[in-house]
Amino acid sequence: MKPASFDYYRAANRADAIRLLAEYGDDGKILAGGQSLVAAMNFRLARPNVLIDINDAADLDYLRVEDGTLRIGALTRHARFHDPAEPGPLGALLSKVVHHIAHYPIRQRGTFAGSLSHADPASEWCLVATTLGAEMHIASHDGERTCPAAQFFKGTFTTAIETQDLLAEIRLPVLGNGWRSGFHEFSRRAGDFALAMSLVVLKIEDGVITDARIGVGAVSDRALRLETLEAELIGKAPNEKLFAEIAAAAKAQITPSADIHATSAFRSDLIRTVVKRALMQAAA
């Protein structure tokens, strides 16, 4: 279980990483936390000829609020979210979700941007990005562009990132007053990939839902946002019966994927459960 041979370059900073990608990106991969990539290389499922290591690029390691968005640099590790990244509902949400990502040592190395680039269908951060409508800032030798989450994820392990691109920054909208979140995940063991999970954010004003996002992850080739069901919540008072109906509708609307841990029928049951529990938690 040793990787096939590869060349290794260490980028000093953001600009250096982009320069190296321009030169070697067609055969290469960015190495950030390496928590998925290195395992895949050891199994020889991934065989990049070149690794461009960005772990020295301090200018990619940041987390800050600017112009109403939380900006997450390419080298920001999962563990940075253990404490709230910002004082409002978004920081609380991220800090709730991060504890479901693998195990403590993995969270010290793995990065937010790495998770999005890897695009595992069971990634918690991919679900967060999809549900909240994250904006991806992609940099390359040819310039910079932005890509909304809805267009970023193309399928299992597939994104809008081209070979010479660096996912340089992710922007998440800061949630204002009145927003609250619920997250529920079902996995076989603590730290395992989810078999199903749901993230819900609700804006509740004067006892009435005025805005809502419902996301479901780990049930298909990418995280799903259930916009039609979000609309059904608007203007209604949160209550268990309503949430049970929404959860049943979510189950009805998704034909989930199957693997050795969960048949499609089992995942269907789980979708109803995780959506309902995320809704209940958000309204609690």
Place this chain on the structure above:
Amino acid sequence: MSWIGRSLPRYEDPSLLMGRGTYVADLARNTASVKFVRSPVAAGRIVGMELPDGELVFTAADLVDVKPIRPILHRPDYIAVDQPILARDRVMFCGQALAMVVADDQGLAEDLAEQVFADVEADDAIVNFADALADGAGAVHAHAPGNVLVEGKMRSAGLDDAFAIAAEIVSLELRSGRQSAMPLEGRGGVARYDAVSGRVTLYASVQMPHMLRTGIADTLGMPEADLRVIAPDVGGGFGQKMSLFPEYVALVWLARHLKRDLSWIEDRRENFLASAHSRDQAFSVKGAFSKDGILLGIDADLKSNVGAFSCYPVTCGVEPLMALAELPGPYKVKEYGARSRGVTTNTCMMAPYRGVARPMLTLTMERMMDVAAKRLRLDPVEIRRRNLIDTFPHRSPTGLVYDEGSYQEAMEVAVNTLDVPAFRERQAAARAAGRYLGIGFSVFSERTGYGTPAYAARGMGIVPGYEIVTCAMDPSGSVEVRIGSSPHGQGLKTALAQLIADELGIAPSKIKIISGDTDATPYGWGTFASRSMVIAGGASKLAAGKVAVRLRSIAATMMDAKPEDIELEDDLARVIGTNQSLPIPDVARAAYHQSHRFPDAGPGLQDQAIYDPAGTFSNACHACIVEVDIETGGVVIERFVVAEDAGILINPMIVDGQIHGGVAQGVANALYEELIYDETGNLLTASLADYLPPTIAEMPNIEIEHLVTLSDATITKAKGVGEGGTIGAPAAIINAICDALAPFGVEIFEIPATPQRIRDLIRASERNDHG
């Protein structure tokens, strides 16, 4: 002051827990790496092999003089099969070694392995019982049509009558998934070739170093003296490291052929594909009960999937024949009939794994008791009370003799610890609130520490069982004890030192246990079958006792007293009833350097002893409380109680550790771990992303209550305790889940009870409710 019974910290802890040990991979520096090229298909004919030119690549064609591994059982119902070191003309399972390459490092060896291409004409794989036992099924081994390699049968005369008069007949179909022992450290070997002597030293992560040497030497046709096997620190084995594997034979062959130092360090994928598997059993069992819940008879059809080959030395009879002999467990049933088959398939070889057959036997009997209790409207504890053995020695319907135990008492302790009446109230309140709690019990016997008679009775070609121990006190008064047993991480050296310390009157810290080196230890059987403390312990006690006799004789001469008046304690040889004493090191020095003074004792302080007991039964009751999430099928174990009786505890902390680890593997068996093959014989769970051992986060706190029954079955009055945790836990957990789900009428007969399987059963029950 006795050292027995003290929770001394283990001398092994720096190695086992603090990273200061020397494991096989630590010894691989400056060796060439060997990589095995493994079959990507489960069954087929090898049409050709394409090999890279000019490289060190070897196939079966290079090993023409090497014999296959052929374990023997002397039974008419056993069909011996050959396991080639590298596949010759057929492949038998996915992962079987086809070729081996040698390169300067592991990465290069893997590069080279990718250039080996085997052209295999694939056949339909025979993967499961249905494939193997179907009418007209193909044969995994051409000379074994029908695919049954071993079949044991017995039937007591009164069985039909028992069923004829039964008030209730409980029929169960049980299934256990396939499991890996999954030691933290995989297999691995480092073979060093000595150019002067032509000798090879093989460092290997194994449980039976002497047996490995015999097996390799026989297969390669070389004198055993030309091979030294050393088991250094071993990071767990649990049975998986008992057997002779082709990789070790190949490694020694390569070292002799190339006259080079070589290493093979298995990766986790290889461990899953090609080390050894276990469990994978299907039992059809009927129990005949009287109306007051007395079990009158058992009629069983037991099938064990033994994989493609038979494991050496214990053979593929190990699971089916133990199942046949031990199904009745702790219950005093009179009539018994069973047929037990070892079925061969195109899957990885089955080998012993902690518990061997008994986790499934216990699951079977304990599910039977719960189902019978429900049908007869008896309390699950009460039906057990009426059937558990209570007079000793007890003779089972299969002829096993059980020494004194505390079967009833252990169950009562568990019942009291969990306060069943209080739990039932809490359970009712929780149900009213939509939460599902359940309680489950599992009572079992654990046959341990058995010597040659038990193995001879199975007809084994190689009959293990005894242990030879040599004990020597040196002139400085410290002690070296050489054992044939070979620990794999359980703390045996500490426990043996405590036992020996009491015989010699010195501190355990002065006793060094030497194990795992065929140059330095007497021929012995290693560690398995919960035997080491009982048998190596017994032989150690006897050998140390002989040395103590010499010590007393010499001390008596030195102090002008009688040997029977000398006691050895606190590092002193003391004349009882006087204040006269000598430091034991002074006596030891005299034994060597003034031996002319001691014509009776003769020079030196060393002796040897052999112990070969018939065996002893430990017993326990596991009981647990679980909560089931009916929407997800998820199970949380709230409490887990083990009330166990292993006789005298030499080191209670080590015993508790054995129970903790065993229960963890039982939890794994009950809820988490499963090796899954697809219908083509391809293993779908070849990594730790898909094969799911429970982590510390999934483990309950384990509450242990010790009972101590003093049995004369062993000379130390200690019984084995290595496997009970694994044996008892699955049944307790599954019974608790069924109790929790009683409102849905859910009964579980298949493990692991994954969330998906539990949810499927609940969904089916909900569907039935809705018509």
